[in-house]
Structures are given as C-alpha cells and as structure tokens.
Amino acid sequence: MQSTAICEPHLEAACCDLVEELVRRRGSARLKVTGFSMLPAIWPGDVLTVQRQSPESLRPGQIVLYRRKKKLTAHRIIGVSAGHLVTRGDSVPSPDAPVGWDEVVGRVAGICRDGRAVKMQPSFFRGAGAWILRRSERCTRLLLRWRAALQRLTPIRGGRYSHVGRVAG
Numbered sequence: 728m729q730s731t732a733i734c735e736p737h738l739e740a741a742c743c744d745l746v747e748e749l750v751r752r753r754g755s756a757r758l759k760v761t762g763f764s765m766l767p768a769i770w771p772g773d774v775l776t777v778q779r780q781s782p783e784s785l786r787p788g789q790i791v792l793y794r795r796k797k798k799l800t801a802h803r804i805i806g807v808s809a810g811h812l813v814t815r816g817d818s819v820p821s822p823d824a825p826v827g828w829d830e831v832v833g834r835v836a837g838i839c840r841d842g843r844a845v846k847m848q849p850s851f852f853r854g855a856g857a858w859i860l861r862r863s864e865r866c867t868r869l870l871l872r873w874r875a876a877l878q879r880l881t882p883i884r885g886g887r888y889s890h891v892g893r894v895a896g
Contacts, residue, residue, distance in 0.1 A: 764816030767856040776837035782828035790835035818860035
C-alpha cells in the first residue's frame with residue numbers, strides 16, 4: 728500500500744490528464760479553482776468552463792488554461808508571439824515563463840461563482856483591484872479574509888444575515 732504523499736502527485740497528474748482529454752474530445756470541461764493568482768476576476772471556489780480553442784485565435788486579455796509540470800493554471804494572456812503566449816495572473820506582479828502552444832488546454836469561456844455566472848468583461852474597478860493586489864500582498868490577504876468572513880454568513884429572510892459558526896473537528 729502506498730502512502731498518501733506518494734499517491735497525491737499521481738492523482739494530480741491523472742486529474743490534469745482527465746481535464747485535458749475532456750476539452751480535447753468533448754470541446755469543454757468545468758473545473759473548480761483553488762488558487763488566488765487571478766483575484767479579483769477569479770476567486771478560489773469559482774467554477775471555470777474551459778473550451779477548446781486553437782492557440783492561433785487567442786488574444787491578449789483572454790484567460791487561458793494551460794498545463795505545465797502536472798499542474799493546470801488559468802492566467803490572462805498579456806502577449807502573443809509566434810509559437811507561444813505570455814501570461815500572468817491578475818494579482819501576480821511578474822509574467823509566467825512563456826507558454827508554448829502545445830501547453831494550452833483551452834480558453835476560459837465562463838466563470839460561475841456561488842451558482843451564478845460572472846461577467847468576464849474587464850472593468851475599471853476589476854483592473855484597479857488587480858493593480859493594487861499585484862503590488863500589495865497585505866491587501867490580497869485582507870481581501871481573502873473579508874471574502875471568507877462573508878462566506879460564513881448565511882442569508883435569512885428579509886435580506887438580513889446570520890452568522891454560521893464553524894464546527895470543530
């Protein structure tokens with residue numbers, strides 16, 4: 728019997744393979760986000776719809792899902808060159824290493840947050856928020872704490888909120 732630490736990388740690779748295969752064969756896949764490099768556009772827990780897209784048709788401003796070293800990453804395209812893309816997370820100060828067209832899984836076509844579709848069009852406020860988060864790790868931590876506090880609130884009748892405590896386990 729293998730330990731969990733040894734199995735985990737194999738599971739991650741298998742999940743990457745599955746997503747890549749779904750997009751290739753079916754044209755799209757949905758997956759849940761775990762990271763926070765795309766704040767404020769994409770939050771941890773959001774569900775992305777990724778569609779198959781030819782790399783040649785990708786443009787700056789779009790969000791792509793790419794695979795590198797047994798890991799899937801969704802980042803915004805900031806530049807397109809012959810044979811590769813330049814990407815960066817919205818809240819990350821420096822760009823990623825160039826993404827080869829063979830690493831692109833697909834384009835993020837939709838974002839679902841708390842069961843509702845999120846607009847993907849850039850806005851002034853989202854751009855300003857990303858600019859601040861790229862320059863301040865402290866602001867990023869505060870934003871994540873604020874979001875977690877809001878998620879602990881459960882809506883009740885009349886538009887008021889009631890605090891739901893955590894269960895210790």
